[in-house]
Amino acid sequence: MKTVFSATQLAHAPAQEISDGKLQPAVEIPSRAEIVLATVKDRKVGDVIPPLEFPIRPLHRVHSEEYVSFLERFWPLWTASGRDAEAFPFVWPIRSLRQDTKVEHVDGLLGRYSMDAGTPLGEHTYRAARASADTALTAAKLVLDGEKSVFALCRPPGHHAGHDFFGGYCFFNNAAVAAQYLRDYGLHRVAILDVDYHHGNGTQALFYDRPDVLFLSLHADPKDEYPYFLGYADETGEHAGTGFTRNWPLPLGTDWAAYSPALDEACRWLLVYKPEAMIVSLGLDCFERDPISGFKFKSEDFVRLGQRLARVGVPTIFILEGGYAVDALGTNCVNVLEGFSG
Template identity: 50%
Template sequence: MLTIYSDDHHLHHGRCELIDGKLMPCFEMPSRADHVLQRVKDRELGPVQAPRDYGRGPIERIHSNDYLNFFQGAWQRWAEMGNSEDMMPFTWPARTLRAIKPQTLLGELGYYSFDGGAPITAGTWQAAYSAAQVALTAQAEMQAGAYSAFALCRPPGHHAASDVMGGYCYLNNAAIAAQAFLDSGKQRVAILDVDYHHGNGTQAIFYERSDVLFASIHGHPEFEFPFFLGYADETGEGAGEGFNVNYPLASGSAWDVWSAALEQSCQRIDDYAADIIVVSLGVDTFKNDPISQFKLDSPDYLAMGKRIAALGKPTLFVMEGGYAVEEIGINAVNVLEGFESAL
């Protein structure tokens, strides 16, 4: 399997995030992708290729120009104010406030954020931009005939909506790739999100559309981030009614429960008759993940890959979460090896 990877991800390394009421060192760190890349090489999964640059155009198919302009220029504006620490929002337009875009930098940052878990550093834009190019290059390789590919994206993307960042995510790599498939002539794309946390950004982007089926297996939002999206009754709106499927699971769920939800997801994808599958590949479902509550073990990821392969569809894997850094490479590559072994 071809892997697309960019060293630019090292340009983004936030000093801290706001979590559990404390400013803590970021769980989302460069070594995550480094471990996955090393495992890809150790297991001789296949060639590793740098991304090509497709420009901002394909990203603009998912994200608003206003948001992209803010994100791309935010650090320079911050630095010109004499700042060198990470940019982090401290005010959000909650229910009693108006969703009006302010004219000051920190006001705009709150407007375009939904949490304190996506710090902007000097290299964040370039890292996120390159991650999107990683996904687009993998998509293009599949459009040219590859049956599968692995986009080793960092930072991750599935929490980013069209004009909102958060949850370590800035640009929605899986959504950008899915749209690129559609723009290249595919009619129906299924996105299967197996990350522990609900892909609220991906859901929001495609919620009123029928050309993308979104299926997500995740920790129940009654107790787990992002809390305000990911319930089972969220099934799409308008043209998208019936094309959004959520499987929120209880804390402590292990493979027996999780795999049953995977089976239901795969049945729904099979019924949808997708041309292409995009997998938002988070492995924070692992039993030792420091910020997650599921109990999957490393061999389970081999079985996961095999079940996805049984759908018999070309499949693009896009890296998302996973914060048990020592095991992230084993678990991510197990999915890919399980997939390939079943072909």
């Protein structure tokens, strides 16, 4: 299995995040990608190749032009306002506040284009996020060209990012960008299976009214876990997309024995839908020692996850999402890939 990776992704290197009511050391850090890459090489998963550089259009097929432009010009705006440290939003246009104003100040723009206060932006965030999206797009192109499986070693992750907002450490929605690219270049039915511990709210929202991209997600129950306001079982799509979204919110403490029946049910939906390609949003934060997880996977359970996904029997793109137990991240990731490849 080929792995696509760009070292440019390492340029986004946040030092801290807001968590549990205080500034804490960031967990979405470059070493996540570095340790996965090292394990891919050590265990000889396959060739590691750089991504192609894509034009801006595939991003605009998923994200608003205004949002993409904001991320691109954010750092000059930030430094022009007299700041040079990592940026966090602190005000949002919710409920009784107006949505139609033409905010110019960078702090207002940060609020308009964000969903949380825990995702720092820095000098190199846009460049790294573009490289991450290019990594996913290259994997999609490889599948269109005939590869049966590809691993997109993406960082920063993507599944919380929406049409015009960032959050959850995510800036561009890599899985959604790849899915749209597959649709634009010839495939009629694409499935996204999200196995991250946290619900992929951005991905769901982007395809919620569409029947051409099936979205399935297994995740911690949002009544107890981020993102709290999406990912419930009664969310099944709307309009033409009715029935093409499915969620399996699972209780805190879920282990493999409790998780696997839900995974089997999701795989049955895949078999009914018969996608021409499947994208797996590969979060590895179901691991028992993950610092921001409440699930109880052991490292060997990730082998079982890969084996089960292989039985779906369609061309598959794995896109790295979450997973913050850095020391075990490479092992858990490659266990999935090797389980899938047999």
